[in-house]
Amino acid sequence: MKKIQDRYKVVGVNKVNDVYFRLVLDAPALAREVKPGQFIHIKVSDGLEPLFRRPFSVFRAKAGKVEVFFEPVGKGSKLLAAKEKGDILDVLGPLGRPFTLPSKSVKQVVFIGGGIGVAPFLLFSDILLKHKAEKVLLYGGRSRAHTFSMAGFKANGVKTFVATDDGSVGVKGRVSELFDKIDIAPTTFIYACGPRPMMATVAAFAREKNLSGEASMEEVMACGLGACLGCSISTTKGYQTVCHDGPVFGLEALVF
Ligand SMILES: Cc1cc2nc3c(=O)[nH]c(=O)nc-3n(C[C@H](O)[C@H](O)[C@H](O)COP(=O)(O)OP(=O)(O)OC[C@H]3O[C@@H](n4cnc5c(N)ncnc54)[C@H](O)[C@@H]3O)c2cc1C
């Protein structure tokens, strides 16, 4: 897998709603290489503050452009939100282990996304356009403001179900309230990305129903290359790094 470090021009950064921003980079080589579930490590300032890059999933990679959806939560992501058209960003990537493509025997793909964790699944649904499996997205957000537009997923033939904590969109409650919306079978395969408690619930659900699946995990990162071990998590194989061994792990390998 090729890793590229390069400087890319910002095509635009726009506020999508009260919570999320969308960054578009003119990055043809990156757009060609990146696979669903991989992330890019962005140097958000030219100075020493913040020192470390910030990791973001690729939301879409089309026509030479790479898109990232993000929520400004701290120093790095707020600096990113303030970038303007024409600015140049130093980007390392694509990094990490991507989601495994479903085998031909998989008849139903279930994406489960919590909050910004839905980010890798639009690119994944683009890649799976020709895969014959039924595609379903179960999406959970805190409120209407935290809810992504489902239009891109629907255009890709994905059946979508939404839950919000306050019930302002879709079903009231956590994304697990949506589990009974799907007719699961042994040929169902789960792909999950979201906050850690959600991942624990998804892993327990998969175990109970005897389903296979993968999850993309998040950890605060420094090097992003497997060198500093700062992003290690506990797995059935011992400690593994989210940046290099992951971010995608088999659901059965995760220890909560
Ligand atoms: C593989 C991967 C993919 C990601 N994809 C996306 C994405 O597509 N969109 C997006 O908005 N965010 C994504 N993130 C999270 C994003 O990297 C963090 O929000 C960002 O690094 C925060 O940097 P900051 O300087 O703004 O915040 P900081 O000032 O570093 O931290 C602000 C607060 O956020 C917490 N925090 C920081 N990083 C993380 C993290 N990785 N997980 C949980 N809490 C964190 C800190 O503990 C602190 O409370 C991803 C993270 C990983 C590891």
Ligand code: FES
């Ligand atoms: S961030 Fe250094 S090993 Fe993952």
